[in-house]
Amino acid sequence: MKMTDDDILLTLSSSDQEILREIWKKKSELLAHLEKLKSELEDVDRELDNLEGTPESKAMSREKKEATGRKKFNSDPKKGIAYLVENDIIQNNPKRIADFLFTFPALNKTAIGDYLGEKDEMNLSVLNEFVNLHKFTDLGLDLALRQFLWSFRLPGEAQKIDRMMEAFATRYCTCNPGVFNNTDTCYVLSFAIIMLNTSLHNPSVKEKPTIDRFISMNRGINDGKDLPEQLLIDLYDSIKKEPFKIPEDGDSDMVLTFINPEKEGWLLKQGGGRYKTWKKRYFVLEENCLYYFEKPQDKEPKGIIPLENLQIRQVEDPRKPHCFELYIPDTGTPKMIKAAKADSEGKLVQGKHTTYRMSASSEPEKDQWMQCVRKNVSDDPYYDMIAARKRKASMRGTQDFKVTA
Template sequence: ISVPEDLSLEEREELLDIRRRKKELIDDIERLKYEIAEVMTEIDNLTSVEESKTTQRNKQIAMGRKKFNMDPKKGIQFLIENDLLQSSPEDVAQFLYKGEGLNKTVIGDYLGERDEFNIKVLQAFVELHEFADLNLVQALRQFLWSFRLPGEAQKIDRMMEAFAARYCLCNPGVFQSTGGRVKTWKRRWFILTDNCLYYFEYTTDKEPRGIIPLENLSIREVEDPRKPNCFELYNPSHKGQVIKACKTEADGRVVEGNHVVYRISAPSPEEKEEWMKSIRASISRDPFYDMLATRKRRIANKK
């Protein structure tokens, strides 16, 4: 390294020292560049690994959904075995509720199974729905949007029972009804489905206390001095005839009802109108029943 001759000895040593430190700094910078390059390479590799894992996971989830749509139990088992789904009823219910890529008909079949685990999944699935402040038609429409009802009657019964319990829990406002020989008002929870009116004594009941088929009945608004927002079911063709219905006694026996009319008091005028509209839409006519009732009345009159 050349040094100007006009510098003093002290200045020459200082210049050499500066040049030496400069070289050390350049070497340090190059070393840091190399280390940074190595770190960036490692980061890129880690990112690629994570992306690969994510891609693999997504592929497995997609495979699990396909398996579920072909065989729901095998699909759930595949997802659990590959740590893509927890084995609790709550996690399985959440997976079905989200429904991404799942066949809604298959979801309905799986939820309707009578296995203990499936029943727990159904319960957890229903609890994911919020029915507060919805009328029955709105709540049922929301519930049925998340799956398709299966074709088996027993499966439908289990699912509708779970729905009814959840709906009653979310809507503590209930009807009161009267009828029969002793005119006393009783608090009841009602479910309208399949052209029948089911009523329950408690929200936790799995079986209805009574069933009123709406066939050949009519509905009308009535005034009652003891209760507001009243309407009643009656037989328009055969005045005074007991309505075809059944109820469960305290000892568990199922007996025929003895009501000539069913008078019901709704919690509010709005709910009264909504229920009357829904019940009216569910009423069906059966000419054979009219003919049979007329024949029975004639026989009774002859006696």
């Protein structure tokens, strides 16, 4: 038969009964405290679940996945697309993939060309959708080619080039009906223009083609008829005056640094000079450093701000809204931030900022930048030790003063 608590007490002396009652009381208090902690943990879990579902949290998570997908695409286009589809960043259909290739920033142009040139059914569909995103209406053939060949880097394989130029010719003729008798004319002339560009502007080609030769080589290509001579003269003059700009994907360490940035976008930056002017700069946050460029496509930054030992705070500025600034904490007197900027000759020199003040386009954008920067701020233990010593010395000096007084 199971003994009750009263039965147990009756078997003990008075002093032992008091001890046992005290143990039971402590046990009851401990169990109550554990229940309270359990309840608080459940509340925290619910708050975390709610936080993960907020638009801000989802936006940050999506940015991370987009950055990872871009890095994967730049190294292996098919794996990158597969990752982005699996993580619901893009839909698995040709139009959505084409939109991604056409609009997503910092994609490797060579990787885009390789993906578009594949002969798989999906890749061919994406190629057609990609070409259809170009607006060629009322553009001369040379201008349309310039636009098209800047959106990716033409692959080296002849079959890939053939498929891509055929898609271009079809799209151009659709946008400009009546210019050529058929798409084959546009296809042949487009290749002739590309060849002309190489011949005129490649230093290794010693004998440059003349206008007469260019006209001669394109006779009879318009469904057996000649194209208007003035059209060919205009094309020749255009290419001779300005060569095609072929996109190049740099392979320097600096370029590789920005394959997977934590955050990037436009901000206004206040200058460090006497007049504190504001300039629009493109910022990239990566590997505990903040880089800023004049334009997103620039390969070399205008400045580099290592985030070591810096802090970030929101500030009010009468001239600009949504401001925040980077600063060195607990130094007593303002100190120069260890950062670098490009001088007039493009060389990186020591910056002269005690703070870096930036202005975002909106309040949510400012909050995102501040959150991302905070995550990337790193501490140097030696710096913290020196700062602690300074505080201790300051406090000791104050105490000594009080004693003396």
